[in-house]
Amino acid sequence: MLEVVQALYACKDEDLSPPTSIPPDPSTLPISHMELILRSGINYFHTTTTDLTLDTADPLSLSTLPLHPPYTYIKSPSLHHASTPTHISISLTLLLHEARTLQHLLSHPHPAIATYIGILTSPSTDTITGLCFRLYGRNLHEMTHIDAPSFDRAACLRDVTSAVEHLHGLGIIYGNVSPANVFSRNREGEGEGEGRGGWVLEDFDSCAWEGERLWLKGGTPGFEPTGFEFEVAVREIDFYALRKMEEYLGLSDLAAEE
Secondary structure (H helix, E strand, C coil): CCEEEEEEEEECCCCCCCCECCCCCCCCCCEEEEEEEEEECCEEEEEEECCCCCCCCCCCCCCCCECCCCCEEEECCCCCCCCCHHHHHHHHHHHHHHHHHHHHHCCCCCCCECCEEEEEECCCCCCEEEEEEECCCCEHHHHHHCCCCCCCHHHHHHHHHHHHHHHHHCCEECCCCCHHHEEECCCCCCCCCCCCCCEEECCCCCCEECCCECCCCCCCCCCCCCCCCCCECCHHHHHHHHHHHHHHCCCHHHHHHC
């Protein structure tokens, strides 16, 4: 069963008028075709038609390339250091590991956990090619190192702590709390503004079940315990990172003064 997610009407003079979800006036801007984004389960597809009277409930001829919906982010296997088949295998294993964690979290949502939409698969091989998330604003590292609007740093830490506590309640150790994995819920120009609508934790490929042996990926240098104190996933790994986040946000000095 196909569901139409978005319909865009493209005018013949596309340089003057980009595709729009509102049908333009044919007398002023003749329509050349209609672009549709459709969903089947957790996969998204794109098709183009010149039949402007098309009943969008009818079967359509879809392209073979899945397309993610607007305002989303696709996380694909990291192949930056994949110089050997072994490295590629590890990247794909991490993606599958993260997908399994996210599928579990679908049944246990939390406002400070990034919204996961689903997996994208290759139509030819039926293998996972990416993970689809809602698109958020900049991460905390970017927000504190560029000319970004001021934000409530204490509220940011509260959101991150709440997300970690939620994961612990499910028996999951996050394993990589760091500024690069904390994102502003609002994008620039959205809602109350970037950094002012709450924060979410994203990137779950370092997650492990509490007590599980740690394996492929750990945390971020400076935000994880040094050395090899931990061979299994324990809450102290996240607690340590949260204390480092408090320092990073400049809140530890304030707490000491109080």
